[in-house]
Amino acid sequence: MSSFKSIIINLPHSPGVYRFLDDKGGVLYVGKAIDLKKRVSSYFRKQKNQPMRLQKLIEKTVNIEYTVVDSELEALILETNLIKSYRPRYNILMKDDKNYVYLKITTNEDYPRITVTRQVERDGARYFGPKASAGELYRTLKWLKKVFPYRHCGLDIRFKGDSTEPLRTGQPGEGGGPFKVLVTHKVLKYPCIDYHIKRCVGPCIGTVTPEQYKKFILPIVHFFEGKTDEIVKDLKEKMQQAAFGKQFEKAARIRDQLLEMEHLMAPQRVSSPDGIDKDVIGLVTEGGMGYVSHFMFRAGKLKSQENFILNAVHLESGAELEDAEILYAFVQQYYEKATDIPREVLLPEPFPQAKTIEEWLTTLANHPVKFFHPKQGKSKALIQLANDNAHSFAKKTQVSWQNKEGKGVEDALKGLQKILKLPKLPQRIEGYDISHLGGQDTVGSMVVVEKGLPKKADYRHFKLRTVQERIDDYAAMNEVLQRRLRYLEPILSGMRKAKKKEIPQIEKILTREKLDTDDLIPHKILIIEKRKKIVGIVRTKPIEKDANELASLWVDPSCRGEGLARELVYAVMAKQRKGKLYVLPCQTLIDWYGSLGFHDVKEIPKFFEDKATRCVNACLIEKPVVMVYRFPKGEGDTSLTRKPHLIMVDGGKGQVSVAAATLKKAKLSIPLIGLAKKEEAIFMPGQSKPLILPKESAELQLLQRLRDEAHRFALKYQQGLRGERLKS
Structure with missing residues (x-):
């Protein structure tokens, strides 16, 4: 709050539009206000039960800009245009115009x-x-x-x-x-x-x-x-004229045209009793998404019915959307695009900005526009019809994740728990697949299903380093799972921060190994100790805000091959959690760092130029490689820190064996299966014979959809990388 005091103090008590900006000047949120000072100040007051979406918005805001206008209507028009232009992450948005x-x-x-x-x-x-x-x-x-x-x-x-x-x-x-x-x-x-x-x-x-x-x-x-009565009347008159004129072939053609029109007019048999042009809006919110059903009545008949989805692109886990927010966002964004605005709009509930929107729509339509929230009668029945359709639309968008015969996903999950003998209901299932083209551009995917439905915010791609220019799906799966599971691994016993009295010993080891010894600070160094002997060292150096260098990494030769170096690097990542972690590896470790999720930097950063030059001279190499690990935005990757109830890999016995070995190495106990395409057989660790479920089984269909989604997600990423490579 203190950082925004000077801005808030200078805000006027005037209508206007405000914009919350992030540290790069990007627009996070656009809003309007009758009183800019009161509205913007309200975001920074301590409130109980403040929506998580707004909490995250305030955390990421570093600057506020505003524009003063003459009226609330002008503020609404400017807000609409800015939302359309910037499509801010924290505004509730309809799908993109395209x-x-x-x-x-x-x-x-x-x-x-x-x-x-x-x-x-x-x-x-x-x-x-x-x-x-x-x-x-x-x-x-x-x-x-x-x-x-x-x-x-x-x-x-x-x-x-x-x-x-x-x-x-x-x-x-x-x-x-x-x-x-x-x-x-x-x-x-x-x-x-x-x-x-x-x-x-x-x-x-x-x-x-x-x-x-x-x-x-x-x-x-x-x-x-929506004036279909006129069409039918005209066609009937022409058919009768042709018949009276004994033009029977022409009359038959017109009769066929009438039959075609009856097919097209089937949806228009739903009617509004008063005959007034009106729109009816139904709304359902499920899983952080708003599903809107929009009915258009013209001349008393249902002219069309359209469905729309709204959401906040960066809706945080656990955050929910308010119905009034969704209605305001939909009405604002839909009618800004609409070519036909009626005199009446029926809403499932009122929203505070309705009067201003009415004034704006009246200006756009050149006739009065009013919102109504009917509580009884035939208009209420129309709202209920629209709400029912919105609910059906919400289910339809999820139908690919449900049993085609109508059996709910909850029953399918209970069935999986029983069939696979799982200790818990598999509320969270993670599916993995590998994709490549002849060994090139090898990638991995992780898709997530929660309560039987896809949770796309938790999907993750993996660009592989250890498996390129060759086909090795087993090694690729090992790398993907290793990188994913590190977020769940218990901290290695014997790992701790260095003590001040240990610095001389650490400096001696690093000097002997010709590693970086500049600025040895105890709290920036992690060590692994066995039998009171230091056998592993890793240290970081700050470069700039939220960016560090992994400056030194060493493991005692007697302990190499035990995975200590990997544990040390993962511990550093777990400690940093955000920003970037750079490393200047020797040539033999480039692929190893790649397997941990580091990627080559195209251009050597200025703060690495001197060190890179020394590396070239000392190692007699032509060009050093600087690598970076970019942490997910926000406070850590909540998708990867959540433990799944079931892991499924695309493949049979071989893939399951690799995955089981990776889990064992990570010291994790997570149920694991593989689904092989050929016979849709389910393989489990330690079992020689696969499990075959009936093809119509809801449990099998759920796993198939998860497998297919993992394949689709991996293939799309692989094709994108290949396209980029071919362009370069």
């Missing part, structure tokens, strides 16, 4: 096109959206194209019926029409296949005038406006 699509109808052209786009532009076209599912929109357009043969190509077609310019007209054999058109931006050969199969009327070859063509476009506009 995940949403819009329907674009180029009504400003002579022959409008219908396309799907991810961006709204001020180009005179008509837009509908945002839509959460591009696939669903494409399916709808496919059905509409059977009824209304519109064009979706990229050709620029202009009507020139009375022009004397050289023009494109229909050529013999192409089914050309009588009207003159000018075609530019010729991105394809025309007329295309759609014309020949009667999915497009062929404006590119002059078959129709703009007025005739727009008769196909207007019903599509009406459809996305």
Whole structure:
């Protein structure tokens, strides 16, 4: 608090937008306030039960910036734009804009096109959206194209019926029409296949005038406006006219079009009794995520229903989102993108900023917009319907982690405990896999399932060092598990901090071994002692804030091969916990440090230049290698410090044997299995015969999904590394 006093003292009692910044100037959080001084000060008051997300935000904030505006409405608009621009880590966010699509109808052209786009532009076209599912929109357009043969190509077609310019007209054999058109931006050969199969009327070859063509476009506009009654009425009239005129084939085609429209209109049979244009929002929060179901009623009928996910990207373990926060974030971010804003929005609960949002939306929509929180009646029933759909959507997003026949994951976990004879219910299961391409870019993955559902925040990649340019999945699995399990290993007996009286002896050993002896400080040195004899030494030197050098590492020759050096380095890592740990290893230890998670530094840091030069001269090498271990951001890696109830590796008896040996070496007792792809057999340590479960077993399906997720996660990382290597 003291570091922000000067900022808070100078804050005005005015409306505005504030930004919390991290130590690199990055925007952590954007908020608005009617009174900047009161709002920002409230973050730094001692409060009971303050949300963990806000606690972490304050811990990471090193500076605060603010912008004063004239009104709360201006503050809301600026906040919306800044959130869209910065996408701050601690704001609640909808999925990135690139995940949403819009329907674009180029009504400003002579022959409008219908396309799907991810961006709204001020180009005179008509837009509908945002839509959460591009696939669903494409399916709808496919059905509409059977009824209304519109064009979706990229050709620029202009009507020139009375022009004397050289023009494109229909050529013999192409089914050309009588009207003159000018075609530019010729991105394809025309007329295309759609014309020949009667999915497009062929404006590119002059078959129709703009007025005739727009008769196909207007019903599509009406459809996305929700005015489907007009479409059906028009089609019925045309069918009757064709029948009276004894044009029975035409009448049959229109009848088929009506049937297609009935299919498309199926979702619109849900209705709002008052006939008013309104949106209805349902909300469910599960596992730190907000699942929103958005119903759009137009002219009393359900025009569309979209689902959205919101979360705080850096939501800490144990933190939860408040419903009011999620509603505010959704309404703000959705309607900023929306192309159709109704007069009424029904909410499952009120939120404090509703009046300001109403004022803002009224400005955007050019008509009054009001929020309502119905507590009874038919409007309440619509809210319940939306909430039910939000709940179903939340479950659907997790369905790949549940039994396809509906058996809950909790039952599957209980079944695993019984089948595998586990001492505890496997609430946390970790799955591991290795990926490479012919021995190159070998990587490992760790994926985590908690209570039967994926916990993606705890997923981890491992870029391997000891296994490159060769295929050795066993060695690769050993390295991955060794690096992961070090977070759980008990501290080695006999390891302690050095005492002041031991410094002369330590200096003598390091001098004899030609190791760094500068600034020997007892509390920066760890030793291993056996029978009152020092057999291992490691020491660090501070370089800059949150950065140290692993300056000296030594193990007595009589104890080498026992893993003491690894234990010493891990102890240093456990002590430091954040920032960076550098080392300038001799050539023979580069791969060994790599196996511990250190990576080469592309450019030698300035603080290492002198030492690197001395290394070149002393060791007669051309170029020294500086390596760094980067600790996870935050207060240690909570994913790796949590002990799993079950470890599963991708593979059979061989992989399980390697994993079991690694666990034994780490002195850890954790249940272990392997799942082999060929027969989906489960292997366990010490058992010669695998366990075969029925293919329809919920327990097996849970393990299969975990295995497949570990494979997917490893493969994606490996492909990324390969792509980077090929570019360099």
